[in-house]
Amino acid sequence: MARFRMVLLMAAALFGADLSAEGLESKAPKLVTERPNASGQPTDVTISIYLLDINDVDDANQLFSVDMFVTVTWQDPRLALLENLRTGKYRRIPLDEIWTPRLLIVNDRGLSAQLPRVAEVDDLGNVNNQQRVSGELSTDLLFKDFPFDSQRLPIRIVSYSHSPKELRFLLDNHVSGDDESFSAEGWRFRIIDPEFDELHIPAKETAWTRLTYFIEAERNSQYYVLTMFLPVSLIVLMSWFVFWLPPDVIPSRVGISTASIFSLIAFSLSIRLSLPRVSYATHADLFLLGCTLLVILALGMVVVGSRWGKTGRTKDALRLNAAARWFYPGLFFLIAITTLMI
Numbered sequence: 001m002a003r004f005r006m007v008l009l010m011a012a013a014l015f016g017a018d019l020s021a022e023g024l025e026s027k028a029p030k031l032v033t034e035r036p037n038a039s040g041q042p043t044d045v046t047i048s049i050y051l052l053d054i055n056d057v058d059d060a061n062q063l064f065s066v067d068m069f070v071t072v073t074w075q076d077p078r079l080a081l082l083e084n085l086r087t088g089k090y091r092r093i094p095l096d097e098i099w100t101p102r103l104l105i106v107n108d109r110g111l112s113a114q115l116p117r118v119a120e121v122d123d124l125g126n127v128n129n130q131q132r133v134s135g136e137l138s139t140d141l142l143f144k145d146f147p148f149d150s151q152r153l154p155i156r157i158v159s160y161s162h163s164p165k166e167l168r169f170l171l172d173n174h175v176s177g178d179d180e181s182f183s184a185e186g187w188r189f190r191i192i193d194p195e196f197d198e199l200h201i202p203a204k205e206t207a208w209t210r211l212t213y214f215i216e217a218e219r220n221s222q223y224y225v226l227t228m229f230l231p232v233s234l235i236v237l238m239s240w241f242v243f244w245l246p247p248d249v250i251p252s253r254v255g256i257s258t259a260s261i262f263s264l265i266a267f268s269l270s271i272r273l274s275l276p277r278v279s280y281a282t283h284a285d286l287f288l289l290g291c292t293l294l295v296i297l298a299l300g301m302v303v304v305g306s307r308w309g310k311t312g313r314t315k316d317a318l319r320l321n322a323a324a325r326w327f328y329p330g331l332f333f334l335i336a337i338t339t340l341m342i
Helices: 002-022 029-033 222-244 250-273 283-310 314-340
Strands: 043-058 063-075 091-094 103-105 118-121 126-138 150-159 167-169 174-177 187-201 206-219
Touching (some): 043 150, 043 187, 043 206, 063 150, 167 206, 250 283, 283 314
Antiparallel strands (some): 063 126, 091 118, 103 150, 118 126, 150 206, 187 206
C-alpha cells in the first residue's frame, strides 16, 4: 500500500512538471493581462534586431523594405519553476498565454511575420521571443540635397499598452547586420545608435515608451553624375556652339538653342517623376533651372545678334559672339558651383 501511494505521488509530480513544461500553467488571466510586479518598478525589456537585408529605398513613396530578425527578452518571475522541477531546458509557450510588452512598429506599412508566435522560457522565468519580419516601413525623406543627400531610415518601436512608468527599454538594445551586403542599389548604409523617447498621444492624454533604431543611408551620387549632370553639361555645351557660328546663320543657331531648351525641360520632368511632390527645390532642380535659364539667355543673344546682323550692325554682332564664347562657360561653371556645392 505504501509503495502504491509513493508511485501515485511520483506520477503526480511528473505530471505537474510536464504541465509546466508545456506552459499550461500560463492560462491564468492575470498572467496574460498584468505585467510582472505590476505595482513595482518598470518592467525591463531588451530588443535586439539583426538586419538581414535592406533591399529597396523607394524615393517616390518614401518607403524602404527590410528583412530582419527581432529578439525581445524580459523576465517574468511568475513563469519560473520550483527549484526541484528545474531541468535546464527551455519551454515553448504561446504568446497568447503569457504577458508580453505589446510592441508595435509604428512605421509599419506591410510587415509580415514568418515564425510561430511562441516564446522560449527558461527555468528562472527569462522570456525570449524571436521573430523574423519582412516588408515595408515608412520614412520621412528630405530631398533638399538630392542627389548628394543622406537619409535616416527609422525603425520605430513602441509599447502601445504601457507608459514609461510601467515599461522601459534597456540601454543595451541594439541593431546589427552586415551593412556592406545590403542589396538596395544606389545607397551606402551605416547602422547608428538608437534613440529613446516617448510617443505622446494627445487624444488619449497618455504617452508610450518608444525606441527608435536608425540606419543611415547615403545616396551614391555617381549614378546621377553619369546620367544627369554629364548629359546636361553636354546640352549646355551644345548651346555654346551657336556663338561659334556667324550671326547670319540664323536657322541653325535658333534650332540648336531651342533643341537645348526642350532637352533640359525633359530632363527636369524625368528627375521630378522619381521624387515625391515636395514643396522645395533640390540641388538637382536648381542646377537644371540654372542651365535652362542659361540656354534661354543663349537663345536671346542669338536673336539679338541676328537682329544686329540684319540691320547692318555686323561688327556688334561679331563682338557679342566673341564675348559670349568666354563668359558663357564661366556662367555655366558658376551655376554648377552655386547650385551643387553650396
